[in-house]
Amino acid sequence: METLELASYAKVNLTLEVFGKRADGYHDIDSVVQVIDLSDSLCISKAEPGVIDVEADVLQVPSGPENSVYRACEVFFQATGIRGGVKCRIGKRIPMQAGLGGGSGNAAAALIALNRLYDTRLTDSELVRLGASIGSDVPLFIVGGTARMRGRGEIVEPLPDAPQLHFVIVKPEVNVSTAWAYAELDKQPERRSTRASDEAERAIRRRDRNALIRSLWNDFDPVVATAIPEVQDAQRALEKIGAEKAMLCGSGSAVFGVFESEKSAELAAAQLQNRYADVFSATNVATEQLRRS
Numbered sequence: 001m002e003t004l005e006l007a008s009y010a011k012v013n014l015t016l017e018v019f020g021k022r023a024d025g026y027h028d029i030d031s032v033v034q035v036i037d038l039s040d041s042l043c044i045s046k047a048e049p050g051v052i053d054v055e056a057d058v059l060q061v062p063s064g065p066e067n068s069v070y071r072a073c074e075v076f077f078q079a080t081g082i083r084g085g086v087k088c089r090i091g092k093r094i095p096m097q098a099g100l101g102g103g104s105g106n107a108a109a110a111l112i113a114l115n116r117l118y119d120t121r122l123t124d125s126e127l128v129r130l131g132a133s134i135g136s137d138v139p140l141f142i143v144g145g146t147a148r149m150r151g152r153g154e155i156v157e158p159l160p161d162a163p164q165l166h167f168v169i170v171k172p173e174v175n176v177s178t179a180w181a182y183a184e185l186d187k188q189p190e191r192r193s194t195r196a197s198d199e200a201e202r203a204i205r206r207r208d209r210n211a212l213i214r215s216l217w218n219d220f221d222p223v224v225a226t227a228i229p230e231v232q233d234a235q236r237a238l239e240k241i242g243a244e245k246a247m248l249c250g251s252g253s254a255v256f257g258v259f260e261s262e263k264s265a266e267l268a269a270a271q272l273q274n275r276y277a278d279v280f281s282a283t284n285v286a287t288e289q290l291r292r293s
Contacts, residue, residue, distance in 0.1 A: 003045035004117055008090075008109035009285055010038040010100040011140060012167060012249055012256050015196040016218040018185055026136070026152035027182060030193070032200040034162055035144050036282040038169065040106060041091035042069070044113040051085035058092040068107035071134050076114045079130055084118060095278045097175035099250025101137045108141030128156065145287030148201060159201060161286045163209035166265040168238060171254040171278035172230035181251035184223050191219065213244055213258055221248045231255060237275065241268045254278075 011033050019028040047053060052073045054063050064070060069088050077084055088110060094102035108131055115122045122130075124142055131138030136153030146162040149155065196217035203211035225232040231248065234255045238246035242264060243257025259265040262283065269281040 002117075003043065004113045005041060005043045006109045006113050008040040008042050008094075008102075008105045009035045009141065009144075010094045010102060010105060010169075010282070011035050011137070012100070012169075013218060014162070014212070014216055015200045016220065016250065017193055017197055018182070018191070018219045019193075021182075021186065022152070024152075028151060029149060029153060030197045031149045031153070032146070032159070032197050032204070033140055033149055034146050034165070035141065035285045036167060037285050038094055038100070038280050038282040040094050040102060040109075042106060042109045042113060043089040043091075044110065044117060045087050046117060047085035047087045049083045049085050051087070053085075053087045054090070055088070056090040056092055058096075060096060061090065061092060068103040068134060068138075069110045072107040072110035072130075072138075073114065075130050075133055076111055080118070080120050080122075082118055082120070086114065086117075095171040095254060097177070098171045098254035098278075099176070099248065099252050100169070100254055101141070101250070104135050104137035105141045107131065107134045107138045111138075111142070128154075145285065146204060148197060158287065159204055162204045162284055163207055163212060164284055165209070165212075166259045166262050167256045167282045168243065168259060168265050168269045168272065169249065169254055169256045169278075169280045169282060170234045170238065170272055170276050172228075172234045173277065174228055174230045174253050176224060176228065176231075176252035178251045181220055181224055184227060185220060188223065216245050216247055216258070218248050218250075220251045224248055224252045228253065234276070237272060238268070241271055243268070 015032045017030040128139040132154035146159045148157045199215035235246040238257030246257040265281045272279045
């Protein structure tokens with residue numbers, strides 16, 4: 001096996017509770033997260049030893065060590081002791097700086113692909129450990145499906161697959177820096193836990209879709225939406241065309257709305273495409289589906 005092509009999925013945070021800043025500069029979080037079928041593609045093949053060649057079909061994506069896929073390749077070869085080389089081609093569909101985890105998903109896909117390509121037989125736990133050294137969200141995409149994230153995001157607990165949800169995702173023409181979003185959140189009065197993640201997990205385990213939608217929560221939502229009118233406008237646009245709930249994706253700037261059915265989500269996405277450049281309909285990726293990707 002010399003070449004592999006994998007889907008590299010996005011995620012939405014169904015809940016996102018942010019707690020105090022830690023000594024290492026990160027924040028503790030508690031988040032129930034769903035991997036969704038909006039995806040990039042990653043084509044990866046063996047190359048001459050020592051070569052790490054990464055290209056994307058979007059000019060804004062870096063090709064060197066600042067690229068998460070490049071870092072994943074470095075980490076993999078260092079951890080396994082393999083003197084290998086690799087060429088990686090990324091087909092981007094997931095918007096950048098949107099809170100959808102595109103870069104983290106790319107890194108996870110690279111680790112999974114390299115593990116298959118070089119037949120190193122690393123376990124999921126070993127891949128999670130490598131992923132955590134690359135970025136906080138990377139372990140999520142190793143585990144996949146529906147999960148609960150704690151710590152800075154590197155502690156990932158698999159959950160049963162959530163009830164099927166139909167999303168419309170809108171990326172306004174504005175970017176949100178994650179560092180800025182956390183800094184703005186830190187300026188707010190001390191926050192108490194909403195226990196939203198506990199409620200969401202209970203709803204998932206009961207297969208209670210309505211309770212799950214009621215539990216949706218994001219601590220960043222009021223802070224980012226208040227500071228950036230384009231984000232608030234996108235949320236209102238989703239609500240106006242029938243979203244049961246609309247909320248920020250991660251720290252933004254994308255927002256998602258939950259719709260009753262696949263058809264209603266597709267109709268809503270079609271309407272919004274006249275207003276926004278980046279509009280997607282998506283649904284859950286179940287754990288077993290991810291394993292087959």
